[in-house]
Amino acid sequence: MLEIHNLSKQFGDSEVLKGVSLKVPKGEIFTIIGPSGAGKSTLLRLINLLDTPTEGTILLDGTDIHKEKNMAVRRRMGMVFQKPAIFNQSVYENVALGLRFRQIDERVIRKKVADALAIVGLTGFEERKAKTLSGGEMQRIALARVLVTDPDVLLLDEPTANLDPVSVRVIEELVQRIHHEFQTTIIMSTHDMFQGQRLAHRIGVMIDGKFAQFGTPREIFTTPNDRFVARFVGIEN
Ligand code: ADP
Ligand code: MG
Numbered sequence: 001m002l003e004i005h006n007l008s009k010q011f012g013d014s015e016v017l018k019g020v021s022l023k024v025p026k027g028e029i030f031t032i033i034g035p036s037g038a039g040k041s042t043l044l045r046l047i048n049l050l051d052t053p054t055e056g057t058i059l060l061d062g063t064d065i066h067k068e069k070n071m072a073v074r075r076r077m078g079m080v081f082q083k084p085a086i087f088n089q090s091v092y093e094n095v096a097l098g099l100r101f102r103q104i105d106e107r108v109i110r111k112k113v114a115d116a117l118a119i120v121g122l123t124g125f126e127e128r129k130a131k132t133l134s135g136g137e138m139q140r141i142a143l144a145r146v147l148v149t150d151p152d153v154l155l156l157d158e159p160t161a162n163l164d165p166v167s168v169r170v171i172e173e174l175v176q177r178i179h180h181e182f183q184t185t186i187i188m189s190t191h192d193m194f195q196g197q198r199l200a201h202r203i204g205v206m207i208d209g210k211f212a213q214f215g216t217p218r219e220i221f222t223t224p225n226d227r228f229v230a231r232f233v234g235i236e237n
Contacts, residue, residue, distance in 0.1 A: 001026040001185060002047070002153060007056030009042050016042050018209040019056070024187060026152075029179055031196040032189040033220075034206035035232060040189035041082075043206070044157045047187065048079045060153070075102075078146030079155040082162060084138045091117070091133070091141055092126040098145040109148075116144035119181070120174060136167025143174060154178065156188035160195065172199060193233050197221060205229050 002024040009017040017039045024030045032040045045051045047058055049065060058065050065073045078098075087094055095113045117123050120140040125133070130141055139159055146154065156175065160168040176199065178184055190196055196203045197217040204211045205220060213225045224230040 001061055002187070003059040004047075005057045005059070007043070007046065007058065008054045009039075009046060009051070010054040015054075016209055017046075017053075020206075020209070020211060022204065022211065022214075024185060026185055027179075027183045029175070029186045029188070029199055029201045031200035031203050032187065032206050033193050033196040033203055033232070034189075034191065036191055038206040039209045040191075040206055041157050044079065044155050044187065044189060047153075048077055048155050049074055050079075075149065076151060077153045077155060078149055078151035079157065080139070080142045080146055080159050082158040084142035086130045086138045086141060088129070088131050090126060091122060091128050091130045094130045094141050095144045095148060098148040112148040113144070116147040119147060119178065120144045121170075134167070136163050136170055139163065139167070139171055140174065143171075143178075147178065150182075151184060153185045153187065156186065158189050158191065161191070168195075175199060193221075205232060207232065 004020055004022040007017055007020040008015060020043060032043065034040055046053050049069060052066060060073055060076065063073060087097070092113055095116055096109050099109050099112065117125065120143050122137065122140055122144065130138065133141070160171050163171065172195065175186060175188065179186055188199065200217055203215060203217055203220045205213045207228045213220060213229045220229065221233055224233055
């Protein structure tokens with residue numbers, strides 16, 4: 001469903017993505033693991049049309065998304081960032097924001113917000129000031145904001161990087177729950193290799209702008225295919 005061919009991204013003189021190719025089948029949880037600076041966020045931002053590739057193509061069900069660049073493609077995807085963008089409004093308004101730019105009746109919005117808040121475990125929080133909630137709760141608001149749009153593809157860029165261990169588990173369980181309920185295709189980056197192990201159907205290890213290896217968590221952790229992967233997963237002496 002999502003196919004990336006030979007994707008490169010250059011910022012000035014530095015080539016941040018160096019010919020990335022990747023296929024993520026519909027309904028897969030694919031985790032990008034790799035050290036800080038490897039290019040994980042850049043890749044996710046290109047998939048979400050937040051930036052333009054220097055070379056290469058990204059196809060969503062056969063459509064070249066950067067060529068089309070239309071709202072229809074964009075609307076099929078939702079992204080959650082490491083640091084959630086929370087506005088100084090109620091939880092309800094923060095979640096409804098996901099639908100504000102679409103011509104949707106307020107009654108429908110109310111129902112979708114209620115459903116999304118139920119999924120993320122924030123029912124009853126509608127009127128609370130979003131800014132007064134904890135980091136983990138804010139990240140759940142960000143997830144709910146994306147869920148109201150019924151995305152086919154969920155892009156999660158290190159969504160637990162700033163959270164305490166308990167909140168990390170809550171978000172991980174939520175990711176699994178969303179996948180289970182909606183069969184959403186999920187592409188999630190993390191610098192935590194164990195998170196990849198816990199969540200992913202398949203992992204891509206990104207090192208220095210390229211995928212060094214693809215495999216199931218088991219394959220990556222038992223048979224890393226080079227010393228960089230081995231070092232990253234911590235099984236090299
Ligand atoms: P990761 O998410 O794996 O930590 P990033 O994709 O954020 O990696 O960054 C990869 C590299 O690209 C880093 O060296 C970073 O400094 C650089 N980079 C990212 N965005 C920009 C930008 N807008 N301009 C210049 N360099 C950038
Ligand atoms: Mg990043």
